Amino acid sequence: MGLNFRIVPSRVKEEPGSRFSLTRLKALALEKAKKVAKRFRNSIVIGADTVVVVRGKVYGKPKDVQDAKRILEELSGRTQYVWTAVAIVDIKNRKSIVRAARSKVVMKRLSSEEIEMLASKNLDKAGAYAVQEDDRFIESIEGSFTNVVGFPVEVLKEMLDKFKIFEGAER
Secondary structure, eight states: OOOOOOOOOOOOOOOOOSBOOHHHHHHHHHHHHHHHHTTOSSOEEEEEEEEEEETTEEEOSOSSHHHHHHHHHHHTTOEEEEEEEEEEEETTTTEEEEEEEEEEEEEOOOOHHHHHHHHTTOTTSGGGOOTTTOOTTEEEEESOHHHHHTOOHHHHHHHHHHTTTTTTOOO
């Protein structure tokens, strides 16, 4: 998008809960953005949070390799929904907006060897997998691919347009 940006961790404790709540997911993204916004005077701050959901059960980032194995075993061969909430806080104008994206992902059935191999690779990813690094375990994706990666770029662009970030700039 041609934006200059800096990654600033919010250090907000990510506790998505055991059952999916879009309201909670959006609140977490907004909390992250607001916490970082306190450190700046005149910026646009973006916060986000991504979870994987199967039949209402939430899968965030695994705690360790054992937890990653458990998550991958539960997701193997199943349809899941990747949800990402994105919040933008405009510090100068004291405005904020929160939106969410949902993508449907069907994962192939994983062998125990594949689970073993994947479990230690993606401890920092919701659902313990990363399609941007290895998508051979995914049967199909409906909706935003960038959302499954962890950040729905299309939604961000629409949101930034509301703040007139690109006004007068060539895209």
